[in-house]
Amino acid sequence: MQNLAELAHLQKSAVDVWKECLKIIKDNVPFITYNTWFLPIKPFDIENTILKVYVPNSFFIEWIEEHYNTLINKTIHQVLGSDGKLIYLILEEKEETAEPHKFDTTSKNQVIETENRQPDFENYLNVRYTFENFIKGEGNQLARAAAFAIGENPGQTSFNPLFIYGGVGLGKTHLIHAIGNKVLEKDKSKKVIYISADAFTVEFVESIQNDTVNEFSSFYKTMDCLIIDDIQFLIGKEKTQDLFFQIFNTLHQSGKQVVLSSDKAPKDLKGLNERLISRFSWGLSADIQPPDFETRIAILKNKSETFGIYLSNETLEYIAQNITSNIRELEGCLIKLLANSSLNSKEIDFELVKKTVKEISTNKQVNISVELITKIVCDFFGVEENKLREKNRRKEVVMARQIAMYLAKTLTKSSLKTIGLQFGGRDHSTVIHAQTTVEELIKKDMQAREVIETLKNKIEMTVN
Ligand code: ADP
Ligand code: MG
Numbered sequence: 001m002q003n004l005a006e007l008a009h010l011q012k013s014a015v016d017v018w019k020e021c022l023k024i025i026k027d028n029v030p031f032i033t034y035n036t037w038f039l040p041i042k043p044f045d046i047e048n049t050i051l052k053v054y055v056p057n058s059f060f061i062e063w064i065e066e067h068y069n070t071l072i073n074k075t076i077h078q079v080l081g082s083d084g085k086l087i088y089l090i091l092e093e094k095e096e097t098a099e100p101h102k103f104d105t106t107s108k109n110q111v112i113e114t115e116n117r118q119p120d121f122e123n124y125l126n127v128r129y130t131f132e133n134f135i136k137g138e139g140n141q142l143a144r145a146a147a148f149a150i151g152e153n154p155g156q157t158s159f160n161p162l163f164i165y166g167g168v169g170l171g172k173t174h175l176i177h178a179i180g181n182k183v184l185e186k187d188k189s190k191k192v193i194y195i196s197a198d199a200f201t202v203e204f205v206e207s208i209q210n211d212t213v214n215e216f217s218s219f220y221k222t223m224d225c226l227i228i229d230d231i232q233f234l235i236g237k238e239k240t241q242d243l244f245f246q247i248f249n250t251l252h253q254s255g256k257q258v259v260l261s262s263d264k265a266p267k268d269l270k271g272l273n274e275r276l277i278s279r280f281s282w283g284l285s286a287d288i289q290p291p292d293f294e295t296r297i298a299i300l301k302n303k304s305e306t307f308g309i310y311l312s313n314e315t316l317e318y319i320a321q322n323i324t325s326n327i328r329e330l331e332g333c334l335i336k337l338l339a340n341s342s343l344n345s346k347e348i349d350f351e352l353v354k355k356t357v358k359e360i361s362t363n364k365q366v367n368i369s370v371e372l373i374t375k376i377v378c379d380f381f382g383v384e385e386n387k388l389r390e391k392n393r394r395k396e397v398v399m400a401r402q403i404a405m406y407l408a409k410t411l412t413k414s415s416l417k418t419i420g421l422q423f424g425g426r427d428h429s430t431v432i433h434a435q436t437t438v439e440e441l442i443k444k445d446m447q448a449r450e451v452i453e454t455l456k457n458k459i460e461m462t463v464n
Pocket of ligand 2: 172173174229
């Protein structure tokens with residue numbers, strides 16, 4: 001037996017129902033929260049007790065579900081009865097110049113249902129990462145163009161494999177997901193899978209334990225497009241590399257697309273089997289460089305609009321000037337701004353921006369410890385960690401020690417004295433000496449500069 005609320009809603013349109021919901025919500029949350037998170041939601045359709053609404057992006061869903069799930073459920077039950085349900089649809093804007101919050105379904109916008117695209121296996125593709133919301137810049141031009149070409153014609157270009165490399169947070173994962181999404185958008189029947197090299201290794205090891213290695217390898221060999229992220233994690237995993245080599249050959253020979261990402265160029269993947277490295281260079285290797293100032297502004301503009309917030313030019317420039325290393329941090333800054341303003345019911349003013357930017361830089365430093373730096377540097381140079389604390393004067397130990405000290409000084413807030421103490425009770429002048437030595441080296445020697453960059457990336461990637 002339906003109750004009154006359930007019967008009543010039968011007459012109402014999605015717009016009316018959502019209006020009622022908004023009325024309740026408005027009384028229960030601060031004004032800025034209401035503006036930020038609920039006003040941008042637009043009703044789409046109602047079917048029995050299921051209300052479908054558009055949200056600007058999947059971040060909205062995550063945020064709302066985490067913070068306002070109880071309120072939403074209560075509201076929906078109140079308006080639609082106990083069977084009431086809310087389904088979110090994500091609205092991805094196709095046009096880069098599109099204004100935020102245009103929810104007109106007759107325009108060029110594309111609606112993506114969160115639950116659509118159900119292949120008969122989990123493809124791990126994140127529908128949030130598309131070409132439409134990937135901002136072009138000088139640093140990613142080649143990688144993006146090649147990725148786009150492959151998305152349109154997988155296996156049919158000379159970019160096979162496509163190998164995308166670059167530092168952390170620069171958009172590698174985004175771009176390779178975008179390829180997969182594009183391939184499926186053009187042809188739903190294509191078999192596409194995204195997997196990180198780490199997860200691939202774990203699955204492989206499980207298949208050995210379960211005696212299903214053959215099934216494991218045949219499964220990947222049936223793909224039309226195989227996308228493997230962070231291939232550097234295969235270093236030191238000989239058996240996984242062997243199996244991947246076989247899968248790679250089968251796919252490549254039958255004109256199937258392989259897409260790989262890595263933190264380094266193929267030739268710099270020391271410890272990866274030579275035959276794999278040589279195959280990586282069969283196709284195209286494209287790097288992604290950190291975004292320049294203009295690209296950072298463009299990214300901030302675009303993301304703030306999809307998050308539904310307005311930032312002045314002064315604010316955008318301040319963030320772009322102060323957060324320079326990667327895009328993940330730019331995005332992190334916006335999310336923090338949103339969170340801070342909506343949780344504290346505060347408008348986003350310049351003070352809040354300054355505070356948030358500062359928090360981001362300090363947080364990063366808090367998470368990086370001298371121990372972590374030592375570990376990563378020692379792994380890299382193949383030196384035992386305790387050697388750095390001893391009075392060992394072997395050339396490679398001295399170098400590893402100096403680099404670790406230099407990184408400790410640049411990446412943490414530790415004082416010279418504390419750093420010295422953590423390296424076997426050395427004096428602060430030793431740390432200063434290490435710092436100037438490495439700085440000189442970086443100026444003169446390009447290879448050294450690259451080593452330091454790689455180490456920094458590794459460290460930041462671990463704490464991110
Ligand atoms: P990586 O894999 O290189 O570490 P990600 O692909 O995870 O970096 O990117 C980090 C974040 O920055 C993601 O949320 C991604 O969507 C965003 N991002 C990176 N590059 C761009 C870009 N050019 N345009 C828009 N967003 C980007
Ligand atoms: Mg990544």
